Amino acid sequence: MNQRITIDPITRLEGHGRIEIFLDDAGEVVSAYFQVPELRGFESFCVGRQAEEMPNITNRICGVCPEAHHIAAAKALDEMFGTPCLPAAARIRELIYNAFFVTDHTTHFYCLGGPDFIVGPDAPKEERNILGVIRKVGLDAGKAVIACRSRNHELIKKLGGRGVHLCGALPGGWSIAVSPEIAEEARQTARQNIEFALFSLDIFHKIVMGNEAYRNLVLGDLYAHQTYSMGTVDADNAPNFYDGTIRVVDPDGNEFTRYKAHEYRDHIAEHVEPWSYVKFPYLKKIGWKGFVDGPQSGVYQATPLARLNVADRMATPRAQAEFERFFDAFGCLGNGPNGRNRPVHHRLATHWARLIELLYAAERMQELADHPDLCDPNVRQIVSYRAGVGIGCVEAPRGTLTHHYSCDERGILTSVNLVVGTTNNNAPIGMSIAKAAKGLIHKGIISDGILNRVEMAFRLYDPCCSCATHAIGTAPLELTVRRSGDGTVLDRIRRGY
């Protein structure tokens, strides 16, 4: 008789999710699954609406990354109406977007992912939270976290017209220009963010990498997977969250492909499993070979770690120094193909990569805030409706986010498709959970600490389940959980056709 263990809800995950682990008679793990709740009818909700509503609809898909959806929708509209974004408006968008990255990565490190390291993976679960973090690193750190979120939310509100669910996006532009007072606030915020990012990296180095047990956990094999990596880079192959070219490198660090957002369907296909309604994207030219590592498998990851793996450098100086320190720590600095860094495959290193991105976002904010034309009032342009297709892409904190719309000559939407950050990582999340579960659970012995270490395998991806399920269209499926290998149905979850 197989034993079934369910962890529901997953603590500290963005949105709600569920893991199921299946044991055989000997108490060994047969398989493990990661499941998310289904949300229905997103495409039919959008089709028939005016296209320019999309930034304000998609930013309410969930409360976690409204800015990512807002900006991706704006970029899709730019393309659909044939109106490239005005330079002043593009600067505002990117400034907001980097402020958002600062808040989002801060929340993950201190509230969601960091407690496992700062408080400890085996600490009682009631202590593995931000309050436990504050107890460990001090009240001043807690105040710095709250202040960081608050000042960036305030700046986003002023630049974006509204807090949390900003409303500034227009096709080809932005609705409000930046006043000199807000520009000064942006400069101050950026400076404080840089200090905060350096402070956070210092905590990481002292508490995580300075602790032998934690360092071994990060550097060990339990959480390692050799897959392709995906991320958006600028002309110098440095990561850029707002715009650029999507680059994919293979597990050895060779560039596999690079493409523009509108070409995504030539490069990405989606695999369907009978037990999940969230699809599994993979590299089309490699093909789907199952949930397996290696260059022959089309599985890729799109995460902060992936973005560092695809990059040749960082665009800002402090982030560049930390980037070099990062690859050096894993023995990967400069010893890949053509002098590139070899990709880091230790997935727990994603936490460190996220902090390097936090530093880059803060430094990029400073560059944008210091731009002499930040207050340029030329942020809006007249747009005419036309029938067309628009594909907008940004790097969301959780991976490459793509909005794909079609509209008729009146600007009425005729189709909508989203590929969200978390969906990119659906296959690797499942692989990481299964590997951790198989490595940790033996003879049916499961402690709270063991379960938490299994949860750590997906928490590092910072998955946002609500977005991932919203993106799936109108056709709910019956969800069946099967035993891997022989396909025996272990569970069937009611979902209407």
Add this chain to the structure above:
Amino acid sequence: MVVVGLGSPFLMDDSVGPRVVRELAGEEFPGVRFVEAHAGGLLLLEELSGTRGAVIIDALIDEGLPPGEVIVSGIERTSHNAACSHDCGLPEALAIGRTMGMTLPGDADISLVAVVAKDVTTFSEALTPEVEAAVQRACTAVRSILARKHAGPPAEAP
């Protein structure tokens, strides 16, 4: 005093919080700030910062209760549903804020108005009939709380 309607305006019964706030925002409540919000936890903490009292209206998932039932309680009855899993729950967020020395309402000055939802997973701007029928009862519940607890001049930040 702040009245927060929590929920997505596009996920059926999940929109009941913002809907109640919209209904009430046109009425005269001196010193009361009405807010539509989408996330609990630390974002909600930012909304409560600087206030002396709060009413939070949210959809409640409870299969043991009939859809449309309106439940008024203090925060001792919050669950992860009344709060949010994006970062932490409401009691935890309040604990963090108080640890930081933020000005926040006391537990006794925070009221919850929960409406039992039927469907929060389908994209629609409409409520289910059961929850639609509960909107005015929820509004009445909020008015009663404001009448009972609201006192003094506006002293709102931010």
